[in-house]
Amino acid sequence: MKKQLPLILGFVAGLLAFVERYVPAAPMRSMQSFLLNAAMVLAAAAFILGAVNVIQVNAPIIARRREDWPYKVVLVASALIMFLAGIKWDRLGGAPRPPAVTAAAGDTSIEVVADRDDALVWFAPAPLVRPVAPGTYTVTVRALRAGYAETQATVDVKPGQRVTVRAWLPMLWGPTGRVFTWLYDHVFAPSNATMFALLAFFIASAAFRAFRARNAEAALLLGAAILIMVGRVPLGRALSPAFPAIADWIVDIPNNAGRRAIMMGAALGAIATSLRVILGLERSHLGRDA
């Protein structure tokens, strides 16, 4: 049963996904929808497996002080910090505090008091008016920095009345929270961009060292690459309108022909592999024992 059940599941799921395409009946569609939802849940659950795997792989290396163990500490600590920062801790204490609106005698105006110095205030429907004409206004208060709560109140201002909106903008947690946003902006994004930016220098170095016309094929590739590079920037167009035309021709004709051949070959291979999985002929995905 250990072998048969996964094979039966694979056969049924694969067959349903295949048949649904050709049978437009409502039950088939809902079955397919169920399978797709299950796939999304499994994909999300794979993150948990991934986290467990990261710890399983790296913890022994750290414990035994093997080669590069400090990097493993950084990896595990970073993952843990991002995990903790991604939890909406502020929601554990209940709903965010709504703004308090009080009215008192005075000039006809709206006063906004926030618990942060950098709070930004929007009045709607009118532009920022202080004092205001009698009427109903929506006041939105948000912090200048990302990661703090935004709050909104609708106030009714009567003649001779000063309405005070007292807003609390607590720090948020979770994916839109301050800590997560700060780590994203100041650690993840610069690191990610830096890695990609290094490509420019790597390409320059590789172009000099490795991109050689050693034979006719390499020379052809080299010529095509140069023409594409020149033809794809305004400088090439400024030099001659022939460059963009040549670049377009290379992309549209030889490139597309080659790409189509590769894509169709890959698609045929995917169909063949899928059929083998559905029919239980391909079992490598089930492990060594299958």
Added chain:
Amino acid sequence: MSGPAGAGGPVPPGVPPTGGRRGLAAALTPDPAGGPVGVPPTGGRRGLAAALTIDRRWLFLAMGLAIVVPLVVPLGLPTEASAPVKANFYAVEDLPEGATVLVSVDLDPASTPEVEPYFHASVRHLKKRGAKLVFVTLWYQAPPLVDRWIAKTVEQATFPGDRPYKRNVDYVWLGFREGKQAVMANMGQDLWATFAGHAADGTALADIPMMAGVHRLSDFALLVLVSAGFPGAKEYVQQVQARYGLRIVAACTAVSTTDLSPYYASGQLLGLAGGMGATAEYEVLVSRLVGLDPKRGNGAMALDALNIGHVVVILAIVLGNVAYFVGRRKR
């Protein structure tokens, strides 16, 4: 050839400088750390081959200057849109007034220089057409970027005659879903179920009037894909375009352009802006349309860096090959 600057007297031919590796002379000799990047000359250090044995740090410096200097001192070369970019532009122009459009933002911070200008330009263009916008992403790295881009371009008036869009009134941000192609296929069948019936801020989709007629991908007048890799535009075409006959335009990174080009040629993508150059072209078209200065856009300003960067790469290729052939003849 003189010795290293500041290191004293001249260095005899064939003897690598032993002092600091400062100056052009040091740069034209092999790098002990990483080795020479040119062809090692077999004889003395005289001759073209030796002169072309350049320390890679000079290449890095040249590339750094090629990128930084044009950003400070713009060249302002004229930009003309290519056919796929014009097709993209007219696909948006053909939208009926007030149409609902899905914008899928599938990218990470590394790809923003290439595709961010396209995002802002296409949002401006769609706002100009009065379109209602629905944003999604299939990349876990993207939500913080999408949040701030929405705040910057969607919720603000950014061109004459523009107005700020209101969340859950004029636009909806559905957020991120893990599952890659499964999410695409699911959105094709039931968009609401894919996002559990809620927008990213927790508002029920049933409470958002603009979502009333939008239940699956085929209900959108157009899909705008800001795509930096996998999963992205290619997977959208494979999973849902042909099946539901969707109208799609896409922007992608330069390396993905050749992948997506066959889909543009077959009409499965109505328009394609591939790489920084093409996204800048689109930005210029939209800027002219909405009354902004075309030269002030981020894409247009980055084009100069791209121009000079390409020149450096081409020169590196040419120099490398000259060194290679000269060295081979000597051997």
